[in-house]
Amino acid sequence: MEKLFEDFSLGLFVWQAVLFIALILLLRKFAWKPILDSVNDREEGIKNALDSAEKAKLEMENLQADNQKLIKEARAEREAMLKEAREIKNKMIEDAKDEAKETANKLIAQAQESIETEKKAAISELKSQVANLSIDIAEKVVREELSNKDKQVKLVESMLGEATLN
Amino acid sequence: MRRKISLKPITLLLFIVTFVTYSQEEHGHADSGSDKKSEVKAYIQHHLKDSYDFNLFSWTTDSGEEKHFGFSLPVILWDGGLKVFSSSKFHHGETVAEVDGNYYKNYHGKIYKTDAEGTINYDAEHHATNEKPLDFSITKNVTMIMMVFAIMFFMFSRMAKSYKKNNGMPKGMGRFLEPIVLYVRDEIAKPNIGEKYYKRYMSYLLTVFFFVWIVNLFGLTPIGMNVTNNIAVTLCLALITYIITTFSGNKNYWKHIFWMPGVPVPMKIILAPIELLGTIIKPFALMIRLYANITAGHVVLMSIIGMVFLFQNWLGSGLSFMLAFVLAILELLVAALQAYIFTVLSALYFGMAVEEHDHH
Numbered sequence: 001m002e003k004l005f006e007d008f009s010l011g012l013f014v015w016q017a018v019l020f021i022a023l024i025l026l027l028r029k030f031a032w033k034p035i036l037d038s039v040n041d042r043e044e045g046i047k048n049a050l051d052s053a054e055k056a057k058l059e060m061e062n063l064q065a066d067n068q069k070l071i072k073e074a075r076a077e078r079e080a081m082l083k084e085a086r087e088i089k090n091k092m093i094e095d096a097k098d099e100a101k102e103t104a105n106k107l108i109a110q111a112q113e114s115i116e117t118e119k120k121a122a123i124s125e126l127k128s129q130v131a132n133l134s135i136d137i138a139e140k141v142v143r144e145e146l147s148n149k150d151k152q153v154k155l156v157e158s159m160l161g162e163a164t165l166n
Numbered sequence: 167m168r169r170k171i172s173l174k175p176i177t178l179l180l181f182i183v184t185f186v187t188y189s190q191e192e193h194g195h196a197d198s199g200s201d202k203k204s205e206v207k208a209y210i211q212h213h214l215k216d217s218y219d220f221n222l223f224s225w226t227t228d229s230g231e232e233k234h235f236g237f238s239l240p241v242i243l244w245d246g247g248l249k250v251f252s253s254s255k256f257h258h259g260e261t262v263a264e265v266d267g268n269y270y271k272n273y274h275g276k277i278y279k280t281d282a283e284g285t286i287n288y289d290a291e292h293h294a295t296n297e298k299p300l301d302f303s304i305t306k307n308v309t310m311i312m313m314v315f316a317i318m319f320f321m322f323s324r325m326a327k328s329y330k331k332n333n334g335m336p337k338g339m340g341r342f343l344e345p346i347v348l349y350v351r352d353e354i355a356k357p358n359i360g361e362k363y364y365k366r367y368m369s370y371l372l373t374v375f376f377f378v379w380i381v382n383l384f385g386l387t388p389i390g391m392n393v394t395n396n397i398a399v400t401l402c403l404a405l406i407t408y409i410i411t412t413f414s415g416n417k418n419y420w421k422h423i424f425w426m427p428g429v430p431v432p433m434k435i436i437l438a439p440i441e442l443l444g445t446i447i448k449p450f451a452l453m454i455r456l457y458a459n460i461t462a463g464h465v466v467l468m469s470i471i472g473m474v475f476l477f478q479n480w481l482g483s484g485l486s487f488m489l490a491f492v493l494a495i496l497e498l499l500v501a502a503l504q505a506y507i508f509t510v511l512s513a514l515y516f517g518m519a520v521e522e523h524d525h526h
Binding site for chain 2: 012015035
């Protein structure tokens with residue numbers, strides 16, 4: 001211990017103190033601060049880059065998930081549309097059939113009706129012609145009758161024979 | 167033509183041409199063992215001491231004349247006025263230096279004021295009683311500190327510039343230094359001080375880490391003087407840690423010292439002086455740990471290198487050399503380890519000072 005005190009040199013202590021404190025201050029200004037700042041900046045830059053990469057990755061994943069969802073939705077929609085279309089088609093066919101049937105029925109009914117009307121008209125015309133004919137015949141018969149009794153009879157007979165032929 | 171090679175060049179040569187020095191010693195004449203032992207001891211003690219000139223190596227010629235290779239450093243004294251002169255005036259402690267009518271003598275590594283003849287007066291325990299002027303000389307240690315100052319400033323300011331030039335990436339030396347800087351930040355400062363406050367202490371922690379490490383490494387080179395085996399240097403470092411800790415202590419820190427929460431009142435009274443003493447013991451331990459580790463490492467390493475010359479045979483010297491080699495590698499580890507420990511403990515104390523105790 002005594003030797004320690006004896007070895008102690010005040011001059012060296014003062015020099016060391018002055019030089020060392022000067023060294024700390026100088027290095028702080030010219031070395032440590034710029035070095036640590038640059039390292040910090042670099043580390044922050046790397047961290048930010050990694051963060052944004054991570055974020056981009058997440059976004060990509062989200063996008064992909066979105067895409068998947070969209071595809072799924074589209075598929076579902078297509079299915080739905082196809083189904084609907086099929087239903088519509090069937091319904092249309094069904095409707096068309098119904099309508100066609102109805103129209104056909106109507107047409108048939110109309111046709112029948114018109115046939116009936118035509119028939120009636122034909123019958124009535126026939127009737128009126130028969131009547132006219134009968135009147136003509138009667139007129140001729142009457143005229144014949146008026147001139148020749150035999151001839152009148154003959155005419156009536158031939159007329160009648162004609163009429164039955166008709 | 168035989169040269170008595172002294173230990174200092176040996177430490178130098180050990181790193182370059184070990185076997186040359188070996189063979190030279192092999193031919194050494196039969197020196198008595200105790201003579202060599204005391205010489206080795208003296209050299210180790212001399213090596214651990216600060217000196218007024220930067221002596222790289224010295225030798226004794228055939229005629230017994232001591233030759234020194236190195237350069238002188240300025241001596242700065244305060245003795246009723248500033249006295250600056252070159253240490254060459256001491257002639258390695260052999261002569262008295264005369265400055266402005268005052269006489270100074272370098273006696274056992276300390277400067278004493280003497281008369282013209284350089285008389286040293288002793289007390290009963292053979293301690294010099296001459297007046298000692300205030301000594302602010304640029305000694306070998308101060309030169310080393312200045313060198314490390316220059317090297318660190320050069321290295322790290324260049325590293326800082328390379329970031330700017332290179333778009334936030336280090337270049338050259340910075341590539342090597344950056345992981346260490348980051349290690350200090352992420353493994354020493356952040357865990358011990360906490361994410362919130364660590365930034366304030368980074369300058370000190372980084373500076374002290376690199377300073378102690380580089381200084382320790384220089385101590386292991388043959389040219390270098392080990393700065394950290396001076397108690398004045400480690401005291402200065404520990405004192406800075408103590409001052410920073412004390413000034414950054416928050417309310418909780420002082421409360422834990424003077425009025426420890428969660429213990430009965432009599433215990434609080436007993437604990438207060440113990441805790442207060444603890445705040446001083448902690449940096450004191452820092453000071454002693456660094457000083458003792460480096461000094462002990464050097465003493466052991468140099469002793470084992472010294473054994474190479476005591477054995478004087480191939481087997482013993484060879485083994486000593488191997489041991490010295492292994493120890494030198496261990497010392498490389500110790501150099502970094504002590505820097506790490508000093509920094510970690512400083513960070514730990516700062517952490518204690520700024521810690522927030524929410525759980526009490």
